[in-house]
Amino acid sequence: MTTEWAYHSATQLLDAMNKGELTSRALVEYYQQRFVKVNPDINAVVATNFDAALSRADEADQARKDGISWGPLHGLPMTIKDTFEVVGMPCTAGAPALKAHTPKKNAHAVEQLLDAGAIIFGKTNTPLYASDIQSYNKIYGTTNNPWNLTLTPGGSSGGAAAALASGMTPIELGSDIGGSIRTPSHFCGVYGHKVTYGIISCRGHIPGPPGMLSEPDLSVAGPMARSADDLKMMLDIISGPTPLMTDAWQLNLPEPKQKNLSDFKVLMWLDDPLCPIDDELRPAYLKLKSHLEAQGAQVTLGEPDGLTLNSFFPTYMSLLGAVLGSSLKGKQRIATKVFGTLAKYFGKYIGASASGEDFLLGMVQPHADWIRSNEKRHHLAQAFGKLYEKYDVILTPVTMTAAFEHQQVGPVHLRKLDVNGEQRNYSDMFMWIAPATLLGLPATSAPVGQTSGGLPVNIQIIGNAYKDKTTLHFASLLEKSMGGFKNPPKYNV
Numbered sequence: 001m002t003t004e005w006a007y008h009s010a011t012q013l014l015d016a017m018n019k020g021e022l023t024s025r026a027l028v029e030y031y032q033q034r035f036v037k038v039n040p041d042i043n044a045v046v047a048t049n050f051d052a053a054l055s056r057a058d059e060a061d062q063a064r065k066d067g068i069s070w071g072p073l074h075g076l077p078m079t080i081k082d083t084f085e086v087v088g089m090p091c092t093a094g095a096p097a098l099k100a101h102t103p104k105k106n107a108h109a110v111e112q113l114l115d116a117g118a119i120i121f122g123k124t125n126t127p128l129y130a131s132d133i134q135s136y137n138k139i140y141g142t143t144n145n146p147w148n149l150t151l152t153p154g155g156s157s158g159g160a161a162a163a164l165a166s167g168m169t170p171i172e173l174g175s176d177i178g179g180s181i182r183t184p185s186h187f188c189g190v191y192g193h194k195v196t197y198g199i200i201s202c203r204g205h206i207p208g209p210p211g212m213l214s215e216p217d218l219s220v221a222g223p224m225a226r227s228a229d230d231l232k233m234m235l236d237i238i239s240g241p242t243p244l245m246t247d248a249w250q251l252n253l254p255e256p257k258q259k260n261l262s263d264f265k266v267l268m269w270l271d272d273p274l275c276p277i278d279d280e281l282r283p284a285y286l287k288l289k290s291h292l293e294a295q296g297a298q299v300t301l302g303e304p305d306g307l308t309l310n311s312f313f314p315t316y317m318s319l320l321g322a323v324l325g326s327s328l329k330g331k332q333r334i335a336t337k338v339f340g341t342l343a344k345y346f347g348k349y350i351g352a353s354a355s356g357e358d359f360l361l362g363m364v365q366p367h368a369d370w371i372r373s374n375e376k377r378h379h380l381a382q383a384f385g386k387l388y389e390k391y392d393v394i395l396t397p398v399t400m401t402a403a404f405e406h407q408q409v410g411p412v413h414l415r416k417l418d419v420n421g422e423q424r425n426y427s428d429m430f431m432w433i434a435p436a437t438l439l440g441l442p443a444t445s446a447p448v449g450q451t452s453g454g455l456p457v458n459i460q461i462i463g464n465a466y467k468d469k470t471t472l473h474f475a476s477l478l479e480k481s482m483g484g485f486k487n488p489p490k491y492n493v
Contacts, residue, residue: 005030006167007487009227010076010234013170017064017075024057024064024075028121031077034168035122038491041149044162045079045122045169046140047090053077053121060119070117072237079169081160082123082140083130084110084221085204089120093206094128094137107204109173109221109238116237122169124159129207130175131324133183133399133429135159136408144406145187146488147455151403154184160224161188166491171230173238175205177219178320179398179433182460185224185445187403189456190485191475192224193231196466197440199251201242209327215242217323218437226485228446228476235468253466256473258392261481262296264474267304267391274309274354275431278401278419284449284457285397291482304387304394309431312380316434317355318373321362328363337364353413353425381439381465388464393474395459398445399429402455432460442468446475447484456486 005013005027016022032050039045060075085091085103092098106114114120125135125143135158136142143159145151146166153162157174161184164172174181176194185192200221208216223234240251258264270277270285292299328336340360347357362373387394400419407415407426415426436443444461451457463471478484 004493006034006491006493007226008170010073010170010225010230011227014073014076024060024077024119025054027075028053028057028077028119031121031168038166038168041144042146042162042166043141043143044124044153044159044166046082046125046159047123048121049089050121052088053119056119060117072116072233073113074117075119076117076170077119077121078113078171079122079124079160079163080110080120080173081157081175082126083156083175083206084173085206085210086110086120086123089123091123091206091210092137092139093130094126094139096138098206098210099139101210103204103210105204108201108243110204112238112240113173124157124163124172126157126159127155130156130177130180132156132412133179134406134408135162135184136406142406142408145403146491147188147403150405151455152187152406154187154403156180157192157224158184158187161185161190161192164188164190164224164226165488167487170225171234172224173221173234174224175202175219175221177216177323177437178430179437181222181224182398182433182443182445182458183429186398186456186458189447189458190224190226191228191231191447192445193222193235193468193472194436194443194445195220195222195235195239196442196468199239199253199466199468203243207327218319219323228444228472228479228484231444232469232472232476235472239468253469256467256470258470258473260296261292261474261477264292264392265298265390266292266300267387267394268299268301269303269394269396270301272303272309272431274313275400275428276419277397280402280451280453280455281397281457284451285459288395288448288459288482295481300391304384307383309434312435312438313431314355314358315373315376315380316430316438317358318362318365319370319377319438321359322365322370322373325363333364336360340364353427354431356413356427377438384435384439385464392463393471394462396462397432398458398460399432400424401429402451402457436460436462439465441465442471444471444475446478447486448478448482450486
């Protein structure tokens with residue numbers, strides 16, 4: 001490998017190919033060598049098809065010589081989270097029951113990437129049915145964090161984030177219902193964007209089951225990369241109406257009104273009694289505050305007017321339960337209702353997680369209860385939306401901690417994490433991502449520093465509905481003014 005392309009952005013790689021400094025074949029071959037060199041330690045890329053990718057790369061190179069453009073990603077190799085269906089590659093979502101599943105049709109977002117000229121050479125690891133904030137399963141095993149192999153890269157897009165951080169892919173397609181883009185980006189120090197709900201189709205994503213036509217509540221697909229500008233490029237490619245709507249409408253996301261950081265009015269919401277953050281995160285956030293103020297931004301430190309995490313979390317857990325409980329069978333539904341009722345009345349005595357009863361009972365709730373929860377969601381959206389009359393973006397932690405050690409023993413609801421010397425429920429990791437997910441708002445996870453132990457720290461940039469380009473622009477300005485992604489030392493070459 002005479003030239004190291006591992007940590008070039010997608011934009012830089014495309015520019016090099018357009019200038020004739022690099023071919024698509026050479027880049028696929030480079031990633032193949034990088035995979036052999038790096039992946040055994042990390043186990044981020046769990047399925048590959050380099051032969052097909054090389055053949056497609058040759059076609060891309062010939063087309064470029066002939067003056068034919070395939071689109072904005074012409075000949076760019078990349079990986080895809082193993083929850084999205086890709087023709088010719090397995091799609092397991094980490095589930096042994098789907099080990100033999102080979103799709104005959106691409107997921108909608110995948111098809112858009114291919115139509116833009118991308119070349120998919122691999123799939124990245126995810127937990128069982130994308131249902132954990134760690135990335136491990138019985139088919140492919142455990143994915144490790146490139147910053148420290150004893151730590152999780154997060155989930156469920158943990159393989160995607162780890163592949164990006166270790167230089168095995170330039171961009172990735174992730175998905176997010178419980179912080180599954182934002183949390184791994186935070187743990188690995190890369191960029192990830194949870195889009196406004198409904199602007200990218202999840203058709204062809206597992207879960208739901210293969211062949212599902214409806215769009216799931218709360219869940220979104222979204223871009224991941226090592227630069228904010230690459231996120232925007234991907235967003236422009238994969239956002240738009242779903243296949244059933246293309247004849248009726250088009251999507252035009254508004255451009256940001258702000259040019260510089262000095263034009264932004266910012267609310268920094270760093271503290272909440274429901275979910276205090278680890279002290280290791282705070283210095284990076286306070287440094288960010290000082291940087292923003294030095295750049296001329298108007299920064300307010302405090303809680304949203306009249307709102308706390310407890311305003312959002314129970315409703316989020318109830319609606320999340322409804323999504324995840326849709327596949328439960330008869331006896332499973334009965335058992336879940338029993339456990340949910342016990343958690344409701346005796347939770348404080350048995351150490352149940354916060355809103356655990358909301359989640360369990362949400363899994364089996366009657367439709368009338370779902371309607372009431374959905375109505376509450378709309379009232380919360382209206383109240384939260386008023387904040388954007390005063391602020392352009394709202395900054396919050398992504399999670400209460402940085403990346404933590406692999407923890408795979410015992411039921412999820414019994415797992416604990418140490419935060420400032422206190423044992424906290426594992427499910428508390430969902431609290432800071434809940435408002436944006438519940439309300440369908442855009443939220444960009446952007447690196448802003450490191451802990452004293454050298455682990456990445458990201459901030460969550462939440463915008464008003466359809467202001468995706470505003471949060472991405474803010475992330476890009478931060479990247480240019482204070483630095484962004486840092487290479488994990490071990491994988492710097």
